[in-house]
Amino acid sequence: MNISEIKIEFDSVEGAVRRLLGVIEQRGFDVRSMSMGSDMDNARMTLGLAPRDSGRCLDVLSRQIARVEGVRTVARVNAAAPFEREAHHAAHA
Amino acid sequence: MPPTAACAINDNPEDAPMKTGARLLVDTLEALGVDLLFGYPGGAIMPVYDAIARSNLRHILVRHEQGAALAADAYGRISRRAGVCLATSGPGATNLVTGIANAFMDSIPLVAITGQVAQPFMGTDAFQEIDIFGVTLPIVKHSFVIRDASEIPATLAKAFEIAEGGRPGPVLVDLPKDVQQAAIETPAAPMRAVKASPRPAAEEIAAAEELIAKAKKPLFYFGGGIARAGVAERIRKIAAEAQIPSVSTLHGVGAIPTDDPYFLGMLGMHGMKAANIAVQECDLLIAIGARFDDRATGKLDAFAPHAGVVHLDIDAAEIDKLRRAQAPICGALGPSLDAITIKPVAIDEWRNYARRLKADHAPRYDAPGAGVFAPAMLKEMSERAGDSFVAACDVGQHQMWVAQHCRFARPEAHLTSGGLGAMGYGLPAAIGAKLAAPEESVFCITGDGSFQMNIQELATLRRYKIPVKIVVFDNSMLGLVRQWQDLFFDGNYSEVDLSDNPCFVEVANAFGIEAFAVESRAEVAAAIDRLIAAQGPILAHVRINPEENVWPLVPPGKSNAEMMEA
Numbered sequence: 001m002n003i004s005e006i007k008i009e010f011d012s013v014e015g016a017v018r019r020l021l022g023v024i025e026q027r028g029f030d031v032r033s034m035s036m037g038s039d040m041d042n043a044r045m046t047l048g049l050a051p052r053d054s055g056r057c058l059d060v061l062s063r064q065i066a067r068v069e070g071v072r073t074v075a076r077v078n079a080a081a082p083f084e085r086e087a088h089h090a091a092h093a
Numbered sequence: 094m095p096p097t098a099a100c101a102i103n104d105n106p107e108d109a110p111m112k113t114g115a116r117l118l119v120d121t122l123e124a125l126g127v128d129l130l131f132g133y134p135g136g137a138i139m140p141v142y143d144a145i146a147r148s149n150l151r152h153i154l155v156r157h158e159q160g161a162a163l164a165a166d167a168y169g170r171i172s173r174r175a176g177v178c179l180a181t182s183g184p185g186a187t188n189l190v191t192g193i194a195n196a197f198m199d200s201i202p203l204v205a206i207t208g209q210v211a212q213p214f215m216g217t218d219a220f221q222e223i224d225i226f227g228v229t230l231p232i233v234k235h236s237f238v239i240r241d242a243s244e245i246p247a248t249l250a251k252a253f254e255i256a257e258g259g260r261p262g263p264v265l266v267d268l269p270k271d272v273q274q275a276a277i278e279t280p281a282a283p284m285r286a287v288k289a290s291p292r293p294a295a296e297e298i299a300a301a302e303e304l305i306a307k308a309k310k311p312l313f314y315f316g317g318g319i320a321r322a323g324v325a326e327r328i329r330k331i332a333a334e335a336q337i338p339s340v341s342t343l344h345g346v347g348a349i350p351t352d353d354p355y356f357l358g359m360l361g362m363h364g365m366k367a368a369n370i371a372v373q374e375c376d377l378l379i380a381i382g383a384r385f386d387d388r389a390t391g392k393l394d395a396f397a398p399h400a401g402v403v404h405l406d407i408d409a410a411e412i413d414k415l416r417r418a419q420a421p422i423c424g425a426l427g428p429s430l431d432a433i434t435i436k437p438v439a440i441d442e443w444r445n446y447a448r449r450l451k452a453d454h455a456p457r458y459d460a461p462g463a464g465v466f467a468p469a470m471l472k473e474m475s476e477r478a479g480d481s482f483v484a485a486c487d488v489g490q491h492q493m494w495v496a497q498h499c500r501f502a503r504p505e506a507h508l509t510s511g512g513l514g515a516m517g518y519g520l521p522a523a524i525g526a527k528l529a530a531p532e533e534s535v536f537c538i539t540g541d542g543s544f545q546m547n548i549q550e551l552a553t554l555r556r557y558k559i560p561v562k563i564v565v566f567d568n569s570m571l572g573l574v575r576q577w578q579d580l581f582f583d584g585n586y587s588e589v590d591l592s593d594n595p596c597f598v599e600v601a602n603a604f605g606i607e608a609f610a611v612e613s614r615a616e617v618a619a620a621i622d623r624l625i626a627a628q629g630p631i632l633a634h635v636r637i638n639p640e641e642n643v644w645p646l647v648p649p650g651k652s653n654a655e656m657m658e659a
Contacts, residue, residue, distance in 0.1 A: 014238055015226060022230050063410040069235040069255055 003032050003048045004058050005077035011070035012043040019068060024049065027064055028056040046077065114242035115140035115273040118206070119148045121246045125253055127177055129153065129168065129528060131161035135181025137221060138208030140273035153528065153557060156549035158185050160521040162192020163547070166201050167485060167508050167525030171533075173323055175202035175256040175264075176525060182208045183221030186267075187228065191515055194232040196263040198512025199344065200321055202256040203263040204249075205229075211271035212240065226267050234262030242275040259291070259425075260408040261321055290425030291407065298432050301379075301403040301420035305435055308377035308401075310443045311337050314360070317344025317511065318382015318406060320504035322426040325349075328381065332356075335435045337379070338447035340368040342389045343511045345382070347501030355444065357451055361389035362647045363493040367450035369645070369653040372397050379403045379435070382426055385415040386512070395652035405429050456498065463613050464638050467491060467566050468498045470617050474536065474564070475499035477621055481534045482506060485526050485561075487519035487543030490572040493643045495538050506533070517546030523561040524553055534562065534625065541567040541594050551604035554630040562624045563632040565597050568639040576642045580657070581649070597634040608632040 010016055017036070024031060024047070033048035049058070062074045112120070118141055122130070131153045134142040145152050155161045158180040165176030180189050186207040196203040209215065210222045226238050235255045237248050245268075252264040305311055319328055325348050332339055332349055340360040341348055349356045358365030360372050372378070378400045383389070390396040393415060404411075404418035405426060412421040422429050458469040471494050475482045480502035486492045486509040501507050508526055510518040523537035544565050554561055571589040578586050601608035611620045611633055620633050645656040 014240075015230070015236065018227065019230055026231055057413070060410065060414050063412070067260075067408065067410050 003050045005046060005048050006058070006062065006065075007073075007075050007077055008045045008047070008065060009072040010043050010045070010068075011072070012038040012041055013070055016043065016070055017045075020045065020065065020071070023065055023068060024061065027061050028052045029061060110278055111276050112279050113140060113144070113273065114239075114245055114268070114275045114277065115144040116147075117242060117245045117277070117279065118249065118268065118273070119144040119150060121249045122177065123149060124246075125250065126174075130177040130179055131155055131164045131168075131525070132179030133158050133161060133181070133185060135185045135208065135221070137182035137210055137270050138179065138185070138268075138273075140270065141179065141206075141208065141268070152179075153524070153553065155521065156552050157547065158188035159191050159517065160524075160547050160550045160553065162189040162203070162205060163195060163515070163518050163521035164525035164528075165203055165205075166192055166196045166199075167522035168529040169196065169202040169261070170199075170320070170508055171483070171505050171526050171529040173202070173257075173321070173505070175204045175253050175261075176529075177204050177206065179206045180208070181221065182210055182225070183223045185221075186223055186225040190229065190232070191513070191517075193229055193263045193265065195510055195513045195515050195518065197232040197234070199317065199510070200261050201263065202261040204252050204256050204266065205263060206266045206268060208273070209238070209267045209269040212269045213271070215269065226265065229265050232263070233265050236265035236267070238267045238269070239272055240269070242272050242277045243280050245272075246280055260318075290428060291423070293405075293422045293424035293429045293432055295432075297420065297422045298429075301422055302434055302436075304377055304401055304403055304420050305379065306438050308437060309440060310375045311377040311379060311437050311440065312371055312375035312400070313337050313339035314372070314378045314380040314383050315339060315341040315345035315348040316381060316383025317342060317504075318426055319345060319348045322382065322407070323505075324426045324430055325503050325505075327427070327430045331430060331435055335437055336444055337435070337437055337440070338371055338444065340364070340372060342383050342386065343496050343509060344507075345504065346496050347504035347507045351500050354451070355447055357447060359496050361386075361391065361653065362649075363497065363643050363645065364389075364647070364653070365456070365497065366454040366645050366656055366658070367447075369647070369656055370450055370454075371447060372400075373652075373654050375400050377401050377403065379405075380418075381405045381430075382407075384411050390415070391647045391653040391655075392651055395654065405433075462638075463615065465611060465614055465617060465635055467635070467637050467641065468494045470621070470635070471495055471538070472498040472500070473617070474621050474624070475501070478534045478536070478625060481532065483526055483530065483533045483535045484508065485519050485523035485535060485537050486510070487537075487539040488514045488516045489540045489543055490568075490576070490641070490643045491538055491540045491566045493573075497643075516543040519543055520547050520550045520554075520561075520563070523563070524550060524559055527559050527561050535560075536624070537561055537563040539563065539565050540572060541565060541569060541591055541597070542571045544597070545594075548600065551601060551606055555605045558629055560627065560629050560631075562627060563601075563630070564624070565632065565634050566637050567594060567597065567634060568637050568641065569594055570639045572639070572641070573643065575639075576646075579642075580646070597632060601632040601634075606630045606632055608634060611635040
């Protein structure tokens with residue numbers, strides 16, 4: 001099974017980590033590796049993910065993660081442009 | 094209805110500068126425009142109930158917390174503003190879970206507020222301590238634990254903004270008891286701003302218009318997003334101008350009038366034959382606020398096999414999730430529908446075919462025998478009630494009959510637990526609907542199995558004299574399970590017999606509610622008269638044939654082309 005890496009930047013608030021891991025596992029991906037760091041308000045995670053079956057699409061998962069409240073960006077490592085929350089755009093407009 | 098306006102807390106100079114967290118919560122709810130909540134008190138939420146008793150909020154005391162969550166769900170569906178439910182910690186909170194899940198699955202705005210043990214006790218397995226934040230993580234749009242009373246105004250404002258904004262959903266706010274009891278200086282924090290709806294990209298619109306212009310057999314596929322966005326009027330105008338044949342999902346029922354010549358009915362597992370045939374033959378699906386749910390698509394890789402897809406949805410995560418869209422349009426439905434021009438070219442042959450399909454496969458109401466034929470009764474009841482007809486359904490055969498045969502003036506009038514399929518939804522939902530829309534004729538359409546899952550809410554009806562019209566279709570069976578056991582398990586009936594049901598007339602009477610029985614077809618017209626004329630809560634106990642089935646039926650895992658019929 002292919003393992004893909006994604007990087008998530010998100011607000012460092014109570015419950016954020018288990019919320020994100022829950023979305024990833026419930027949507028059909030196994031977490032094979034994980035590293036994380038945070039300061040007061042900001043956190044980032046890099047995860048190695050393996051789909052549980054051939055029907056699971058990383059782009060769809062990325063959009064599902066991107067809609068989680070408090071997520072700022074989701075990007076495949078060494079891949080195309082990140083998915084950014086519309087709210088993040090608005091906040092910086 | 095627009096979202097609650099932005100406002101500021103503590104703008105009344107007569108207010109005391111110090112407040113408890115509980116009082117601040119109640120004042121904030123009022124400032125946010127909340128006037129009604131559904132709940133049940135208990136130890137860890139008592140400070141809030143103390144403040145409620147001193148407030149202008151109207152609290153509806155249900156008899157089980159699940160009833161509170163489901164009533165708040167229905168309030169949200171019909172008003173398009175977040176319904177609010179309230180429960181204590183532990184079992185009170187876990188009893189909300191089915192209602193929260195229901196709102197999550199059907200994208201309904203809901204704010205659930207739970208009491209929690211005091212912070213020093215959290216994580217110690219204290220009495221009535223449950224990590225409801227953790228329990229509900231997979232079934233909320235978002236959730237908060239408020240750790241400091243000063244955060245209450247901003248957090249609640251954010252909770253409502255999230256619940257009602259974008260694709261709606263439930264938000265949980267967990268409030269430890271020490272936060273409720275803390276006395277703080279009232280923060281004059283600004284409340285929420287209304288977030289702008291995401292707008293579609295011009296190039297997405299252009300690509301969709303090009304596909305529509307080229308299509309020879311385009312088909313509208315209307316979903317629940319239409320009701321959530323409140324765009325049914327726009328949909329009707331577009332459909333009337335384009336004259337493109339249409340089908341709807343369970344939650345799309347009511348988006349377009351049942352008697353529209355090009356509306357072929359609900360698609361999917363219990364969809365109408367004309368609808369499923371059209372889907373299989375179309376060359377372009379224009380999906381509006383629909384999510385390609387498995388009950389609608391049947392076997393996914395055989396669904397609409399000749400069709401390209403234009404997919405309008407507010408949620409980017411729905412695009413390409415189950416079916417690739419050649420022309421995705423991601424944005425709020427209102428601006429998307431305003432931006433797009435839907436102008437098909439040379440589809441007269443397809444239109445004529447759709448009209449023939451509708452005529453050839455129209456449902457029949459001339460069932461043999463003298464017993465009550467539920468589809469006919471439902472059709473007549475909805476037509477007699479007219480544009481004010483609102484149905485809060487339970488789950489089972491009657492739910493499908495409502496979707497197939499009732500007439501709805503708008504999609505918000507069809508309240509049904511589509512995603513979760515939660516038996517027990519009907520009665521509390523009818524309570525929430527009637528309180529949200531007192532001028533409407535709200536019917537609770539239920540079955541004998543579903544009704545007994547929240548039957549205690551008859552006491553709520555009685556206490557508040559809520560004039561809901563309950564129709565219990567009693568086949569003394571778990572009818573849909575029995576039908577499947579008949580068809581797919583060689584008739585091996587396993588635990589579907591409910592022949593020892595109570596007399597629901599006597600039950601209703603015991604709760605102080607007027608009730609009567611309907612045993613034969615000859616009694617139906619008078620029963621409908623009595624239901625419509627009733628000024629208070631009323632129940633009709635309608636006996637139907639235990640062997641009645643819902644048709645058509647697409648067997649699980651099969652293509653929608655493989656419909657079974659009577």
